[in-house]
Amino acid sequence: MKRYLIPIGIFVVFFGFLAAGLQLNPREVPSPLINKSAPAFTLPVLGKDNVTFSPEEMRGKVWVLNVWASWCAACRDEHPHLIQFAKTQTTPLLGLDYKDKPEDALRWLKEFGDPYVLSISDLKGQVGIDYGVYGVPETFVIDKAGLIRLKHIGPVTPSVIEEKILPLIKKLNS
Amino acid sequence: MIHTLNLRQYQSRALLRSVLTSACLALGLLAPGATLSAQEARPVAEDPALEKKVITLSNELRCLVCQNQTIADSNAELAVDLRNQVRKQLSEGKSDREILDYMVQRYGEFVLYRPPFNYKTILLWAGPFLLLLIAMFILIQQIRTRHKHLASEEFNPTDLSRAKALLGTKSEGQS
Numbered sequence: 123m124k125r126y127l128i129p130i131g132i133f134v135v136f137f138g139f140l141a142a143g144l145q146l147n148p149r150e151v152p153s154p155l156i157n158k159s160a161p162a163f164t165l166p167v168l169g170k171d172n173v174t175f176s177p178e179e180m181r182g183k184v185w186v187l188n189v190w191a192s193w194c195a196a197c198r199d200e201h202p203h204l205i206q207f208a209k210t211q212t213t214p215l216l217g218l219d220y221k222d223k224p225e226d227a228l229r230w231l232k233e234f235g236d237p238y239v240l241s242i243s244d245l246k247g248q249v250g251i252d253y254g255v256y257g258v259p260e261t262f263v264i265d266k267a268g269l270i271r272l273k274h275i276g277p278v279t280p281s282v283i284e285e286k287i288l289p290l291i292k293k294l295n296s
Numbered sequence: 297m298i299h300t301l302n303l304r305q306y307q308s309r310a311l312l313r314s315v316l317t318s319a320c321l322a323l324g325l326l327a328p329g330a331t332l333s334a335q336e337a338r339p340v341a342e343d344p345a346l347e348k349k350v351i352t353l354s355n356e357l358r359c360l361v362c363q364n365q366t367i368a369d370s371n372a373e374l375a376v377d378l379r380n381q382v383r384k385q386l387s388e389g390k391s392d393r394e395i396l397d398y399m400v401q402r403y404g405e406f407v408l409y410r411p412p413f414n415y416k417t418i419l420l421w422a423g424p425f426l427l428l429l430i431a432m433f434i435l436i437q438q439i440r441t442r443h444k445h446l447a448s449e450e451f452n453p454t455d456l457s458r459a460k461a462l463l464g465t466k467s468e469g470q471s
Contacts, residue, residue, distance in 0.1 A: 151360060154404040221373070247377050254402040256360035256374055 153254055153273040160187075160264050161252040168219050168241035169228050175216075175242050177268060184294045185214045186287070187262040188238070188278075189250065191222040192230035194258045200277035201234050207283055208237035213291050217241035220250045220258050263287060265294045343387075350383045353392055357382070357399055358409045366409050 155161075160177050167173040188204060190197040208215050217238035219227045224243055231241070244250055253262065254273075263272040272290055274282055354368035359375040367375040367382075378399070385395050399407045411417045451459075 148363060151404055151406045154401060247374075251377065251381060251402060254404070256403065 149257060150275050151256075153270070155254055155270045156273065157269055157271065159268050160262070160270050161249070163249045163252065165242045165244055165249060168217070168224055168243045170240075175240060177264070180214070180216075180264065181268055182266050183214060184266055184291055185216060185264050186291075187216050187218055187253075187264060189218045189220050189253070189255050189258050189260040189262075190241075191220045191258050192226040193222065194220075196277045197259045198234065200259055200279070201237070203278055203280055203283060204237040205235050206280075207278075207287075212288065213295075214239045218249065218253075219243050220255060221245065221247040261287070263290055263294070346383065346386060349386055350379060353382050353386070353395060354379050356392075356396065356409050358407050360403055360407065 162177060164174050164176040167175050186207075190201075204215065215238055217240070219241045221244065224245075227241065227243070231238075242249070247255075253260075257275050259277055261272075261274040261278050262270055265271050271294060272286065274286065278287070351368050355366050357367045357378065359365045359367045359370035359372055359378075361372040361374050362370050365375075367378045381398075382395055385398065390398075396408065405412060405416070411420060413421055
């Protein structure tokens with residue numbers, strides 16, 4: 123009996139590892155930017171020609187940065203949830219319009235609604251690279267000291283907002 | 297009258313045609329210059345040595361959109377952007393190490409197509425050798441116990457004498 127226990131034991135351990143591995147999402151690459159300061163930039167604000175924005179301006183506030191684009195299909199899926207989130211006014215929601223034509227972006231916001239305090243226009247995608255963006259939409263939560271505390275890759279869902287984003291914001295604000 | 301007028305019309309048309317032809321020729325002479333400048337605008341042909349370095353380094357970087365390709369193989373938009381980034385930084389004189397660090401800072405170690413050897417990847421690199429060692433240990437143990445088992449096996453005396461007798465007669469018969 124004992125001689126069968128060892129192979130079965132090994133099999134169970136391997137099975138466990140493989141089963142756990144299958145549950146992981148390979149597209150979710152952990153960001154090295156967590157708990158690091160949000161990269162600095164100065165970029166024009168979408169739809170306002172002479173206004174620029176820099177993350178420095180948000181010092182002392184917990185804020186959410188959502189990377190979106192009018193060409194991004196998944197952004198449409200998350201958009202209603204962002205509008206819902208903006209309505210609660212828990213925290214400022216800013217958009218980073220990633221590699222998009224401003225006129226397309228503005229039309230898109232007009233059509234689907236604009237949940238953002240403002241959107242930043244990243245025409246060349248340089249800020250996207252600095253923030254390690256690889257799958258639009260992505261959502262960052264940035265704390266009062268300007269540190270990135272959460273990066274969510276892919277569209278946010280009500281459960282992501284309820285279970286990940288809101289509790290974190292509450293914790294960071296307290 | 298009508299005939300001469302037509303002739304004159306014809307002559308003016310011929311003149312126009314020759315003017316147009318020479319204009320075309322003049323443009324044609326300018327054309328090589330025009331195509332030359334168009335080629336210069338293409339970044340790929342600009343510096344073959346640089347381009348080779350860009351490709352070598354791009355082969356070390358994973359495309360995060362299409363994860364089992366390098367950014368050299370992929371035509372995803374992000375891969376193109378990152379290749380341009382590599383090209384830009386190489387032409388600024390940055391070293392390979394600096395560029396790889398730049399990418400790791402933004403995308404994490406996963407961006408490196410060849411996983412580095414460190415405490416996080418130790419199981420990945422050493423795992424197969426560890427399994428081999430364990431397997432060899434188990435094998436040696438099993439051979440040893442079997443050997444001991446055989447060596448220490450006791451025969452009962454009647455069996456032993458019978459075996460001896462059989463062997464004895466056989467060997468006697470053969471010789």
